[in-house]
Amino acid sequence: MSGRTRTADDPAPWVTDENAALLTDLYQLTMLQAYWREGMSGEAVFSLYFRTLPPARNFMLFAGLGAVLRYLERLRFHTDALDYLASLGLFCDAFLRSLETLRFRGDVWAVPEGTPVFSNAPLLEIAAPIAEAQLAESFVMNQIHVQTVLASKAARVVAAAQGRPVVDFGLRRMHGADAALKGARAYHVAGIEATSNLLAGRVFDLPVAGTMAHSYVQAHDREADAFRAFTGLYPETILLVDSYDTLAGVRRVVELARELGAAFRVRGVRLDSGDLGALAREARRILDQAGLPGVEIFASGGLDEYRVAELVQGGAPIDAFGVGTRMGVSADAPDLDLVYKLTAYAGTGRVKTSPGKELLPGRKQVFRFEQDDLAVRDVLATCDEVHPGRPLLEPVLRRGERLDAGRASLADARARAAAELARLPERLRALEPAAPPYPVVVSERLRAEQLRVRARVAGA
Amino acid sequence: MSGRTRTADDPAPWVTDENAALLTDLYQLTMLQAYWREGMSGEAVFSLYFRTLPPARNFMLFAGLGAVLRYLERLRFHTDALDYLASLGLFCDAFLRSLETLRFRGDVWAVPEGTPVFSNAPLLEIAAPIAEAQLAESFVMNQIHVQTVLASKAARVVAAAQGRPVVDFGLRRMHGADAALKGARAYHVAGIEATSNLLAGRVFDLPVAGTMAHSYVQAHDREADAFRAFTGLYPETILLVDSYDTLAGVRRVVELARELGAAFRVRGVRLDSGDLGALAREARRILDQAGLPGVEIFASGGLDEYRVAELVQGGAPIDAFGVGTRMGVSADAPDLDLVYKLTAYAGTGRVKTSPGKELLPGRKQVFRFEQDDLAVRDVLATCDEVHPGRPLLEPVLRRGERLDAGRASLADARARAAAELARLPERLRALEPAAPPYPVVVSERLRAEQLRVRARVAGA
Numbered sequence: 001m002s003g004r005t006r007t008a009d010d011p012a013p014w015v016t017d018e019n020a021a022l023l024t025d026l027y028q029l030t031m032l033q034a035y036w037r038e039g040m041s042g043e044a045v046f047s048l049y050f051r052t053l054p055p056a057r058n059f060m061l062f063a064g065l066g067a068v069l070r071y072l073e074r075l076r077f078h079t080d081a082l083d084y085l086a087s088l089g090l091f092c093d094a095f096l097r098s099l100e101t102l103r104f105r106g107d108v109w110a111v112p113e114g115t116p117v118f119s120n121a122p123l124l125e126i127a128a129p130i131a132e133a134q135l136a137e138s139f140v141m142n143q144i145h146v147q148t149v150l151a152s153k154a155a156r157v158v159a160a161a162q163g164r165p166v167v168d169f170g171l172r173r174m175h176g177a178d179a180a181l182k183g184a185r186a187y188h189v190a191g192i193e194a195t196s197n198l199l200a201g202r203v204f205d206l207p208v209a210g211t212m213a214h215s216y217v218q219a220h221d222r223e224a225d226a227f228r229a230f231t232g233l234y235p236e237t238i239l240l241v242d243s244y245d246t247l248a249g250v251r252r253v254v255e256l257a258r259e260l261g262a263a264f265r266v267r268g269v270r271l272d273s274g275d276l277g278a279l280a281r282e283a284r285r286i287l288d289q290a291g292l293p294g295v296e297i298f299a300s301g302g303l304d305e306y307r308v309a310e311l312v313q314g315g316a317p318i319d320a321f322g323v324g325t326r327m328g329v330s331a332d333a334p335d336l337d338l339v340y341k342l343t344a345y346a347g348t349g350r351v352k353t354s355p356g357k358e359l360l361p362g363r364k365q366v367f368r369f370e371q372d373d374l375a376v377r378d379v380l381a382t383c384d385e386v387h388p389g390r391p392l393l394e395p396v397l398r399r400g401e402r403l404d405a406g407r408a409s410l411a412d413a414r415a416r417a418a419a420e421l422a423r424l425p426e427r428l429r430a431l432e433p434a435a436p437p438y439p440v441v442v443s444e445r446l447r448a449e450q451l452r453v454r455a456r457v458a459g460a
Numbered sequence: 461m462s463g464r465t466r467t468a469d470d471p472a473p474w475v476t477d478e479n480a481a482l483l484t485d486l487y488q489l490t491m492l493q494a495y496w497r498e499g500m501s502g503e504a505v506f507s508l509y510f511r512t513l514p515p516a517r518n519f520m521l522f523a524g525l526g527a528v529l530r531y532l533e534r535l536r537f538h539t540d541a542l543d544y545l546a547s548l549g550l551f552c553d554a555f556l557r558s559l560e561t562l563r564f565r566g567d568v569w570a571v572p573e574g575t576p577v578f579s580n581a582p583l584l585e586i587a588a589p590i591a592e593a594q595l596a597e598s599f600v601m602n603q604i605h606v607q608t609v610l611a612s613k614a615a616r617v618v619a620a621a622q623g624r625p626v627v628d629f630g631l632r633r634m635h636g637a638d639a640a641l642k643g644a645r646a647y648h649v650a651g652i653e654a655t656s657n658l659l660a661g662r663v664f665d666l667p668v669a670g671t672m673a674h675s676y677v678q679a680h681d682r683e684a685d686a687f688r689a690f691t692g693l694y695p696e697t698i699l700l701v702d703s704y705d706t707l708a709g710v711r712r713v714v715e716l717a718r719e720l721g722a723a724f725r726v727r728g729v730r731l732d733s734g735d736l737g738a739l740a741r742e743a744r745r746i747l748d749q750a751g752l753p754g755v756e757i758f759a760s761g762g763l764d765e766y767r768v769a770e771l772v773q774g775g776a777p778i779d780a781f782g783v784g785t786r787m788g789v790s791a792d793a794p795d796l797d798l799v800y801k802l803t804a805y806a807g808t809g810r811v812k813t814s815p816g817k818e819l820l821p822g823r824k825q826v827f828r829f830e831q832d833d834l835a836v837r838d839v840l841a842t843c844d845e846v847h848p849g850r851p852l853l854e855p856v857l858r859r860g861e862r863l864d865a866g867r868a869s870l871a872d873a874r875a876r877a878a879a880e881l882a883r884l885p886e887r888l889r890a891l892e893p894a895a896p897p898y899p900v901v902v903s904e905r906l907r908a909e910q911l912r913v914r915a916r917v918a919g920a
Contacts, residue, residue, distance in 0.1 A: 013527060013645075013663050015637035016474045023637055025629070025656040027670030034693050040679065067473060084662045090694070134675060138657075141632035142640055149635070169485070172601035173795050175609070176638030177475035177483055180602060183636075185473075196485040197598075202544045203473050210486030213597075215802035218810040219500065219590060229498050234490060234550075243812045244917060273814040325795045334789040335633050342675035350678040352703045354733040457704060 015178065017074050022081045024138040029085065032131045033095045042346030043106075044130035045363050046137065047122045048144065049341075051356075054333035058428040059116040059438065061155045061417060062123050063186040064147030065396070066113065068140050069406050072104040072397060075136070104132045108397040111366070112408055114189050114417030115392060116424055118440045121366045121378050122393060123148075130345060137340045145338045146179050147186040153305075153330040154190035155421060157323055159429055160309035165193035165320040167209045169300060170328025183328065189413045191421075193320075204410060211238040211270050211298065211322075218243060224252050231256060235265040238298050241283070242273045250283045254290040268296035268319065276301065277316040284317040298322060304331065305431055349453040360446055361453045366392040374425050381443035475638065477534050482541045484598040489545065492591045493555045502806030503566075504590035505823050506597065507582045508604065509801075511816075514793035518888040519576040519898065521615045521877060522583050523646040524607030525856070526573065528600050529866050532564040532857060535596070564592045568857040571826070572868060574649050574877030575852060576884055578900045581826045581838050582853060583608075590805060597800045605798045606639050607646040613765075613790040614650035615881060617783050619889055620769035625653035625780040627669045629760060630788025643788065649873045651881075653780070664870060671698040671730050671758065671782075678703060684712050691716060691726055698728040698758050701743070706734055710743045714750040728756035728779065736761065737776040744777040758782060764791065765891055809913040820906055821913045826852040834885050841903035 015023055035041070053060065077085075077099045085091050085099070106128020117123055123144065126133045157166055168187045174180040184192075184200030194209035195201060201208035212230055217240060220226035227239050241249025250269055257264040269287075271279050276299045287295045299311065300322030308321055325331070341359045342350050349361030360380060367379040369389035379387045396406030408416075427434040442450075475483055495501070513520065537545075537559045545551050545559070566588020577583055583604065586593045617626055628647045634640040644660030654669035655661060661668035672690055677700060680686035687699050701709025710729055717724040729747075731739050736759045747755045759771065760782030768781055785791070801819045802810050809821030820840060827839040829849035839847045856866030868876075887894040902910075 011663050012477055013530070013641060014474065014476045015641055015659065016476060017472055019659055019662075020637075022659040022662055023631070023640065024658055025631055025670055026658055026661075026668045027656065027672055029658065030670060030694060030697075031672060031676045034676065034690055035679075037693055038689050044675070044679065046675070070473070081662070084658070088668065130679060134673075137673075137675075138631050139637075142634065142637060145633050146636040146639075171483070171485055171598050172800075173605050173798065174602065175635030175789070175794070176606040176642055177480075177599075177602060178636030178638035179606075180483065181473060181475055181636075196487065198484055198486055198489065198544070199475065199479055199482040201486075202479075202482055202541070203471050208486045208548065210490060212487055212491060213594075214812050214814075215504070215506070215594060215597075216491045216494065218802045218812055219495075219504065219805040221808075230494055233494050233497055237490075242814045245813065273817055325797075329635070329789075329794040331794055334635070334791055334794040335785045337785075338633065340632075342678045345679040352674050352678055353705065354674075354702045357733055 011080070017070070018078055019081060020071055020139060021075055021077045022084065023142070024135060028135050028137060030090060031134055033091055035130050035134070036095050036098055041129050041131070043127055044133045044342055045125060045127045045344035046133045046340050047343045047359070047364065048124040048140065048338065049120055049122050050336050050338045052119050052337060053437070054336060055433065056332045057152055058430070058434040059118060059152070059424060060148050060336060061151040061190055062111050062115045062117045062148055063113050063151040063189045063413070064144040064182065065110050065124070066410070067143040067147070067182060068124070069108070069396060069402060071139050071143070072108065072136060073400065073402065075102070075104045077102065102131065103400060104128065104136065105400040106132050106397070107395065107399065109393040110396045111392045112394065112405070112416055113413035114420060116420050118378055118438050120360070120440055121380055122364050125363055125393065127363060141338055141340050143182065145336060147182050148338070149330045149334065149336050150179070150183040151186035151190040153327050153333070154187045154192050155417070156305040156431060157308055157327050158191040160305040160312060160431060161321055162312050164312070164318065167320065167322045168192050168195040168197065168327070169322045169324035171197045173325040174328040185410065188410060189417050191414065191418060212240050214240065214243045223249060224255065227252055227256050231260070231266055235263070236267045238268040238270050239266060240270045240272060242271055246271055246274055246279050247282055247286065250286045253295065254286060254292065257290065257292055266295060268298045270298040270300060270322070272301040276318070277311050277314050280316045280318050296320065300324065302326070309431060349449060351450060351453045351457060353454060353457065360442065360450050362449060364393070364446065368392055370423060373423055375423055375438070377439040377441055379441055379443055380446055382446050382449060385443055385445055387443065471540070477530070478538055479541060480531055480599060481535055481537045482544065483602070484595060488595050488597060490550060491594055493551055495590050495594070496555050496558055501589050501591070503587055504593045504802055505585060505587045505804035506593045506800050507803045507819070507824065508584040508600065508798065509580055509582050510796050510798045512579050512797060513897070514796060515893065516792045517612055518890070518894040519578060519612070519884065520608050520796060521611040521650055522571050522575045522577045522608055523573050523611040523649045523873070524604040524642065525570050525584070526870070527603040527607070527642060528584070529568070529856060529862060531599050531603070532568065532596060533860065533862065535562070535564045537562065562591065563860060564588065564596065565860040566592050566857070567855065567859065569853040570856045571852045572854065572865070572876055573873035574880060576880050578838055578898050580820070580900055581840055582824050585823055585853065587823065601798055601800050603642065605796060607642050608798070609790045609794065609796050610639070610643040611646035611650040613787050613793070614647045614652050615877070616765040616891060617768055617787050618651040620765040620772060620891060621781055622772050624772070624778065627780065627782045628652050628655040628657065628787070629782045629784035631657045633785040634788040645870065648870060649877050651874065651878060672700045674700065674703045683709060684715065687712055687716050691720070695723070695725040696727045698730050699726060700730045700732060702731055702733045706731055706739050707742055707746065710746050713755065714746060714752065717750065717752055726755060728758045730758040730760060730782070732761040736778070737771050737774050740776045740778050756780065760784065762786070769891055809909060811910060811913045811917060813914060813917065820902065820910050822909060824853070824906065828852055830883060833883055835883055835898070837899040837901060839901055839903055840906055842906050842909060845903055845905055847903065
């Protein structure tokens with residue numbers, strides 16, 4: 001099984017619609033073959049949720065549904081995948097033939113993208129023949145996890161910036177190409193203004209933005225030459241002033257303004273190192289004294305929500321932020337304990353009883369109860385209960401076909417996030433841990449059902 | 461620029477060889493147009509390195525070169541990308557036509573994959589016409605960053621396991637599809653035994669492994685039924701015993717052994733929750749007493765190098781580990797301050813002088829000096845110096861064509877990592893911060909050259 005004799009070029013090291021069925025854990029396929037052998041083709045219900053919020057989060061912002069629905073609609077094993085599976089020596093021909101025709105024909109309910117979500121409440125539920133629902137686990141989790149983790153981090157940065165635009169500079173240090181692409185999408189949901197990532201701009205029709213790099217300044221013999229040339233081509237650009245000495249760089253921008261007179265239309269300067277608060281103040285003073293109050297100050301370099309909040313609260317005259325790595329990897333909470341659990345099979349509720357990992361059986365609904373336009377609590381209930389408040393889970397696929405709620409656009413998701421975040425109590429929108437945390441309660445009927453199923457399982 | 465009128469389906473939300481040229485920051489393209497307008501087509505040297513090790517790392521394990529070489533060999537703007545760029549209203553037709561024919565024709569030197577690397581030492585250097593080298597920055601960083609971060613984390617987990625196999629279970633919570641795919645590759649370099657990720661197995665010819673999920677056990681009315689059915693199909697499988705009560709699960713495996721007699725060939729049991737050390741001891745005792753000393757114990761659930769070390773050092777009778785999320789996101793150090801900096805243009809050394817971000821000019825070489833088969837220090841030198849020790853940077857592409865050193869296989873990288881890690885001093889291979897850290901020194905000539913370039917820049 002070594003790579004010794006392989007060329008690096010075939011197959012291409014990319015995930016696409018064509019090979020996504022193989023982006024799964026081996027055990028999903030061995031279990032599928034077992035279900036098939038045992039004639040287990042009953043309907044399974046799987047529920048996607050997280051057990052606890054990361055310590056540094058008061059809510060998560062749900063994102064990534066689009067990628068999941070696309071996957072489920074297209075799910076199939078192409079020849080290359082079947083040949084690979086055959087090569088493993090674990091699967092019989094008849095089972096592999098059954099995979100050829102496997103399609104996702106189940107039902108899916110989900111919370112809309114851009115909804116703030118809390119622990120133990122289902123974000124998505126799948127009811128489908130067990131093979132279809134089981135197989136999807138790894139991909140569904142991978143895509144919802146990355147987008148939800150990154151959207152949740154970005155929502156905090158946006159909140160900290162208090163209305164100042166935040167631009168995504170994360171591409172170079174996000175975890176791989178897909179995180180950079182889907183992350184830019186998740187950031188858009190969370191209220192990020194624009195991304196530097198051109199492919200994300202292309203694929204998701206996002207606003208793109210950028211300034212200039214140190215290398216451009218360095219490649220010129222004089223900083224002033226770089227500023228003059230770049231401004232000639234892009235009159236309304238933002239000039240990066242910290243390659244050598246930040247305040248000297250700002251003064252060069254002032255000189256350029258004198259040189260160009262009315263033709264000077266530079267939009268701003270970017271500070272990317274040093275004490276950003278102090279430098280922003282000095283830069284503002286220099287620009288204002290030179291009669292350039294319209295030249296904005298853009299700050300970047302090692303920023304996250306805490307640093308942005310510190311700058312904003314400290315009154316630093318910064319007009320916009322570029323945020324890269326720490327938002328790009330969600331540095332303080334890079335993972336979420338998202339799980340995808342079987343809650344019913346063949347019409348019977350299922351649980352497990354591993355310590356700390358208990359689960360609620362059956363299909364469910366989440367009701368968000370609000371008072372005075374502020375969220376008060378979520379109630380987890382069985383899917384046929386009615387409780388006060390808005391039901392959050394809505395049908396998005398039925399028998400494998402996309403329903404209207406599954407067609408929400410990215411713009412819808414962004415608008416929803418803005419509206420829903422405004423309806424969270426202040427303490428949840430703060431960067432500090434909310435006390436008390438948001439209450440999520442289990443309905444009496446669901447709790448009784450859980451006890452009933454646990455008792456049945458204990459007797460088995 | 462909203463997504464309102466777009467369908468979710470075109471273009472596909474995946475990065476591939478075809479669209480990878482657009483996986484770059486907008487400013488790379490605006491700079492490229494500026495270079496083109498200014499007639500700046502001179503050779504640029506860019507150097508990829510990181511400034512500081514994360515606090516919890518004594519070395520990083522270099523990985524990801526394969527993806528970079530593939531990208532550089534195939535780099536081109538296809539029609540869709542050019543149409544998108546045209547739509548931004550920032551680029552003139554003549555420049556876009558020049559992009560049509562842009563290919564990477566430069567030279568690349570790199571440290572071999574699987575080499576332990578340290579701060580400030582170049583991992584990769586590119587010398588190419590400035591447009592080609594500038595454009596590549598975002599992609600090169602993205603791919604080297606994720607693989608190096610994940611390989612480095614995995615090397616620690618492998619070290620902690622002290623020879624016990626470690627299997628990658630990270631797919632579901634790694635950051636997106638590409639991180640899961642490339643991460644499995646990086647893990648292989650670092651000495652991970654196998655991955656659960658089938659697509660990674662397919663693409664990189666990696667050993668794949670897996671057991672069974674709780675859902676399979678839950679879908680059966682009795683745990684014993686699940687064990688019996690799965691074992692019937694996969695006699696040498698590993699049974700997951702913690703769905704309800706771990707030790708009761710182990711006893712069910714014992715019962716199955718009695719039932720099957722000589723036909724019982726189950727390889728092991730997997731513990732996935734609770735106090736893994738205590739449960740492993742109890743499980744071992746139960747299995748041994750039942751005359752099943754050959755049934756192995758496999759542990760998973762919330763593991764990282766610290767927890768694995770604790771279990772191993774505590775003498776827990778665990779034969780292999782499944783490690784997922786915390787290794788999958790490199791939870792304690794999800795990012796590295798990897799940078800890609802211009803160090804020469806048109807034959808002249810370049811630096812910047814932003815505080816804390818100084819750089820060393822020109823093309824360089826890194827010499828690793830060893831004594832008694834143990835690494836003693838790295839020396840950073842100009843590319844034409846000779847120092848004692850092994851030069852680490854070797855040419856991998858020349859004028860855009862792959863050289864022999866650029867064809868190293870993944871098996872080579874894995875073997876190299878094992879050999880090179882064995883040549884690190886003990887204190888660097890420990891999980892705790894090494895005191896003193898590994899010394900990286902700058903040669904006198906390189907330091908003099910840096911001072912010379914800084915003086916020139918200061919006068920400009």
